[in-house]
Each structure stands twice: as structure tokens, then as C-alpha cells.
Amino acid sequence: MKYETVIGLEVHVELATESKIFCSCSAKFGAEQNDHVCPACCGMPGMLPIVNKRVVDLGMTAGMMLNCDINRTTTFDKKSYYYPDLPGSYQTTQWFAPICVNGKVKINTSKGEKFVRIKQIHMEEDAGKLVHDDWTDTSLVDYNRTSVPLIEIVSQPDLSSAEEVLAYLERLRDLLRFAKVSDCRFEQGSMRCDVNLSIRPEGSDKLGVRTEMKNMNSLSAIERAIDYEVARHIDALENHTEELVQETRRWDDVKGKSYSMRTKETAGDYRYFPDPNVMPVVIDDEWFDSIRASLPEFPEVKKAKYTEELGLSEYDADQLTQSRAYCDCFEAALAESGMAKESANWIISDCAKALNRRQETADMLKINGKALGQLIKLVSEDKVGRANAKKILDAMFEEDIDPLAYAEKNGFIVSNDTGAIEAIVKAVVEADPKSVADFKGGKEKALMALFGKCMKELKGNCNPQVLREILIDQINKA
Amino acid sequence: MTKEILLRLESENQLALDDTQRDEIIAFMDAQGVEFAKLDAIDTENTERMVHVMPILTVVREDVMIKNFTRDELQAGAPETMDGYWQVPRLVE
């Protein structure tokens, strides 16, 4: 028999805010354990939740990027269960009136184009983290992540293969990064995914037994887990190796197997009820419109513009539109310099290398695009040499500088004083008669050595064409 | 109220009663259930639920980070900690 796979995803995305959703603690990743905590995020009595407006902004932004309807009155609810990573023994989430409903996302796979429907997006707080200590045989609790704002994006069961799941997740990631909703980093847990999966005979309209795999945090693991589960389900149906039950399973990526999670946590009644401490959030037209106006163009719209209107190559346009930060920087540099190809090159090549050295991702490009445009102009107008321009770019990664002022201060301005250049070249030529003789003997490489020495003496502040002419002139005179 | 349901409620709320206490609570819940059932006489078919008693809407704050407390202060009253973590019996992993 032929089977088809039915998959729905619940994707958790941590929002890019400074502070947590209900208290003012830092929401940043990577602090020492329990450094980003206050009485509220360790469950002490007396603090009251105050909603971070930015969370609602980003929730709305996500919904608009994913073609959702926005609930103009949205409310928060409490969900109860006991677990040490949940300090209040309840999570504040949205159960009755989530911020976004009824969206859709277009994906492309080898089978072509397809829409995946979004059931809802709700805002909620993250839980803390547990570390297990083998020496003392205890678990250790870190509340830094407690109350970090999340959105949960719940899809309809519209996906039918690992390929589609990956295409959907990549599309979500691109859109949400582009709209600066989240950095969507699986490896840091800022994007996580629960996979709901069932199998049914092809053409059947009845859903099979569904299993859920929670907290998947890498695309390749998700792919392997789906392939494993599909095979396990089919095996169970065909060969009766086991009876499928609706349950939560844990994926062990090392062993390449999924395991049943028979814990109390999965069995309980969450007893949702509206949070009396959080008033309904009403999104008026002004608020709604300001978010709508702040939305970026979709990456593919930008790409078409870059290739069709600005004449960039497909490759360059793809490179730029992988990151909203790249696009913003590119567009600012272009506005200042008027040079599309040059602006693109500086970002794709020089900025990318600098980011790489700093172990930062494309989304973390923070240099001032207008200043980059000024730098590009200085180079094209022969006011700064290329090698020095790269040094200026490095400085721009450290702080927001004026490239011209920086070039002047550091002696990076190209000299037009041919007399001074001649004097330096003459000294270099006189000090290296061997290279001069080699060149005259037909060794072209010797000229490059002399050229390099001259450029070094000139600190790079010379038009290469001018230097070359003066150098040949001096060699001939020697 | 039955003992079976009560046992589930105890488990969900991390409480353990003895049978005398259970009998007492079952009797209370049955009596309170009768009291509550009297509310069925009130027609609330077209009444909206009232979570908040006062008409206050949209209380939000700006996204500003503030640090007011140190880890040591927060863990001063903790039953058990280790290396700046709260410590609990090992959870199955």
C-alpha cells in the first residue's frame, strides 16, 4: 500500500527584545547562570506582569509577514503544570485570543510551489533551563531564559515530507529574520520546533495516529527524525511491529531513534484560564498602521529590484538578500555613492570577510551604510587607496566613524604631489640595484617587488597607475 | 466528586491527602457543588464573561532592560543551590 505523511508544526521563536516579556530582566542569550533574573522570574510572590510593548509589535510583525489576520483585542492566559524550569508552576501564554490567526506561507520544493496554512501565532514566555550534574546526581536550574518572549507559530497539518518541512522552516526563518522579529538560531535555541506527524493510506481523508516530537533544534535532526518516524509508523501499520499510540516522543539524534516520553508532564491537565493581572491588549489603528508601515519588502521583491533595476547579477542579489542587515547596508551605501555593483561588492566580499573574522553572522552587520557609501566614493575618486580603504572599513566595524576624517587623521589620503613621490621612488630604486638589473634583464616580477616597496614607503597613498609610470621612468633613468 | 477524581486533582496539585481528609474534602466539594449548581438558574447564555472588573485596557511598558537584583540576593533563601543554580533531585533525561 502507498502511504502519505501528514505533518503539522509548532515553531517556537524567541523574539529579538532587550527585556523579557513581563519583567525588565535582560532577554539576551549567553549570560552566566541565573544572572538575568529577578523575583518575578524565580517565582517569588509580589511582582505583577507588565507586558513588553515590543513583544506585541514583533508578534504583529510576524503575523503580517505570514499573511495572518491580527486579533485587534488579544489577551493572555495562564497554563498550569509543575516542572522545575517553570518557577511559578504556570506559564503565561495565549489560549483564548491569540494575536494572529489564519495565515499562509508559500514554499518551494522540488514538487513546485505550495501554500502552508498557519492556524495561529501566540505570544508566551519561555521556560528556564535544566543542567544535569552527574557528580551529585542532581538537576540544576537556570532561570535566565524564564520569561524570555516567544511566539509559537502553529501550522495546519499541510506538510507531507521532510523536504517540505525544511522548506517551510527555512522560509519562516528568512521572513522572520528579514523583519527582525528574531535571529532564529537553532543552535542557540531561539528557533525550536515540535513536529506532529501521522501516516495514512494515500487518498484517505482520515488522519492516522499522531505522535509529537518536541523541541527539535536543528534542521538536519528534524529531517532525520521525520524519516525515522515515517518508517516506524509504516512498519507498525504494515508489519504490526508495535501499536501506534498518540504520545509525545523524544528524538535522540546520536542514536538516530525516537523514544516515548512517559512523564507526568505530558499527562496533566493544563487548566488554562484568563490571567486577571494582564488587561486585554487592544491594537488601535494607529498602532496597527505603524507596524504595517515598518514591514520590510519580502526578500524576493528586493532581489527582483536589485537585478532588474540596479543591474546586479543573480549571485550578488542572492547574497545580499540573505540578510536584512546586508540589504539595509547596501541600500544606504548605494544611496550615498550611486554605485550599485561597488556597494554590493564591498558588502558581499569585504564586509563578509570581516564578519567571518569576528565570528559574526550576516544578520549582525551593524556598520553605517551611509559611511560605507562615502568610503566607496573616496576610493572611486582616488582619494584613498584600496588597501587603506579596507583598514578604514575595519575601523567602521569598531565604531561609527566619518571615513574622510578618519583617512585624514591616519594619513590615508592619496598624495598628488608627484615631486614627493618621485623622491621616494628614486630612493627605493637606488637602494635596490639588483631588482633594477633583473627587470632590465627581462624579469617582470622584479618590477612588482619594486612597486610593492614604493607603495609601502608611500603608505599606500598613491594612485597605482601614477606610481607605475613614475617607477618605470625612474628605472629607465637609473 | 469521587475519590478517583480527587486523586487526580491531588496529583495535579502536588498534594497527598489521607483518606479521612479525602472524605472531608469530597463532602465539602459535593456541598459546594450543590451551592454552585444554584447558579444554573441565572441565564448567562448571552452574558459575556467578566475577567477584569474595571474597564482598563492595554497596559504595556517600553522594552527597556533593568537589573535590580543579584543572583546571591535571589538565592539567599533557597533551600539548596550549587554554583549559582537552584538544585533539585535529578530529573530523568
Place this chain on the structure above:
Amino acid sequence: MNLYIDKKDSAAAKNVVVDDMILTKDLTTTAGSKMLEGYKSLFAAEVADKLEGAGYTVTGKANVGELAIDLAGETSYFGATELEGKLTNAASVIVKNEDVCGAVVFEVNGANMRSAALCDLILVKPTYGTVSRFGTIPGACSGDTVCVMAKTTGAAHELLDAVAGYDCKDGTMHADEKCALLKSGAEFAPVKKVAVANSLCDTADPAKVEAFKTFLAKAGVEAVEVDADILTSASAAWTALMCAELCNNVSRYDGVKYGYRTKNYKNIDELYTNSRTEAFGMLLKTAILYGSDALSTGNYEKVYDKGLRVRRVISEYFASLFAEYDAVLMPVTSKDEYTMADIEADRYISFKENRFTSPAMITGLPAVVVGGVQLVGKAFSENALLDLAEKFEKEGK
């Protein structure tokens, strides 16, 4: 008898006590529970700061029943409190007997209103959202209210002036100009017409209500008896909502982060269950289980959601009364005194006696306890209610 959970000496002129549901930094806060024995908060309640800001010195923490849901303090882990053999909460005994300006107390289920009535004190339960709940031990947040208790209406109003006002740390507050409506000196329309809630009077000793009606007649205030049958449903509705919210609010006390931890555990579930089972009293346990049941799948619509709808019905009923009347007169207790024998006869008496206090608790409307009765008014009508209470104080006795 443990009137105080914690106290300090003060040579100041204006001393107050706050009850032990209100967090203080230098004094311990226990909510009357073994769970929080010796608990020191890292921060103080907004009302404690506001009191200090207004020149008061908080000299002590008045003992309360566990999580303040009982009749009058009888469930405190630190012992019940009495005045001349009669059960009443610690704040009322302190205000009655000691040289303090009054007490700031936290109302969840009427224990303070009852205690004030039993001790013939003034209590103001202000409009929900006019006094910050920041730094209070959460009981049932949709109704929890910080109240003031004093010997005289004047002293009570002074305390109210000190504690009322907007606080950005509580997300359920009215703007400052609304909070200002209940302060001394704000304009108000005096009470001219009072509705007497017959349905509640029917199950209480009539003496105090009758005495108040006599005063009203003398003072030229019209009193009209109304059936007010719907108000009898407030008790069951508030008990369900309160227990459900309380169940959730006390789930934070689990022996992990602070507070009591059992010595008897091998795994996390035993740590949770034994800590909570050993530290909580029977009334609180019952409330947790009843509240949990009200929220459970299958019961939510029937119980919790129904309670929320009945709350609106009651609110709308009050609104219809206030179209015609300026205040509603009701009893606060069914009799003049309670003793431990009443509790031994029925541990759950507070979920029945709350029939008088639940109408104001479930709606968040202001109430003033005076002469052992209460006047419930429309939102922000504290000035008018206190004005009438003051006249009673002068002329009624």
C-alpha cells in the same frame, strides 16, 4: 497569642501595621503559612513605600489566616487570634487595642471586613485598581484588594489618602486622576438614597442593619428595601473564582526556590508533594483542589466560565441599583461573634459567611464597613460612603 509575625520598635508619631499578606523588606512576610515561615522579601509592597512616603512608620506585620481566605485568621500556622474570647484577625485586635493610626490589610475573602465589623472598626475596601497590589502575596488577583482599617473614619481616610494612587508596577490600575477621586477633599455627591439588600439581611442578625436604618431615617437619608436576590449568588461564584485563582497563585510554592522544603524526598515529585503537603493547612488544600477542579477540562465552562458570567450579571445588577440609589446597605456577618467552636463545627464556614462580602469582592466595588454593617457604592464613591459613615460615627450611636 501571636498578633505579630514580626515587629520593630518605633518612636515615631504615626505608626501603622500592615498585615502579613503585604511584603516588607525589613520584616518577614509569611501569609500565615508554614510554607513562608521566616520569608524575607527582597522588595517592599508599593503600599508600604507609600505609607513611609506619607510619614507613617510600619511597625509590625499582623498575623493573618493562611493566604487570607479564612473566616477571621483562624487558619494561621502561627495561631488564631482573638479579642475577649471572640475570633477576629490580628490587625483588628491591634487597631482596637494599641496606639496605632490603623492597619493596611489585604482582602481576599472578607476576613478583614468581618473582623472590622466584629470589632466595630472602620474598614475601607477601595475600588479595585485604585491601590497598588505590587508586593502583595497574590490570593485571587481579580478581586484582591488592599484595604485600610482604623478606629475612626478620619484616620481611615488619611490612610487611604496615603496608599491610593497609580503605580506603573501594577498593570490593573486606574489613572492617577481616577484614583484622586477617592482622596479627602475631592468633590462628591452625598448619599441621599440607600438600597437595603433584603436577600442578605434575611440570613443575618438584623440588629446592626436596623440600627443603621434608624440612623439613616434620622439623618434624612431615604432607605428602600430591595430584594437583591441575585446578590446571594455572589458567594458560590466568588468561592469558585477565588479558589481557582488561588490554586494557580500558590502553585509557585513548591520547595524549589525558597520557603519550606521537606526533608523527606527521593525525587522531584516527592520534593514537590511532601513540601506542599507538609506546609499547607487543610483549608488551603481544599481551596486548591476545589479551584483546580473548577478549571479542569470538562468543568471549565460549567464552573469557572459560569462564575465569570455570573460576575457580570452581579455587576450589571449593581449598576442598575446605582442608577437609582447612591449606596447599598448590607450586613457583613451573620452574627456578632464567632469562636473556635464555630470553626471546629465547620472548617469551611468562611465559604458560607463570605455571602456578605463576596458581592463587593467579585465586582471590585468599594465598600465601607461601619457600625458592623457595610455600604457598597459605585466605583470611586469612597468619599460619599465615608461621609455617610462619618455622620453615623457622630450621630448614630
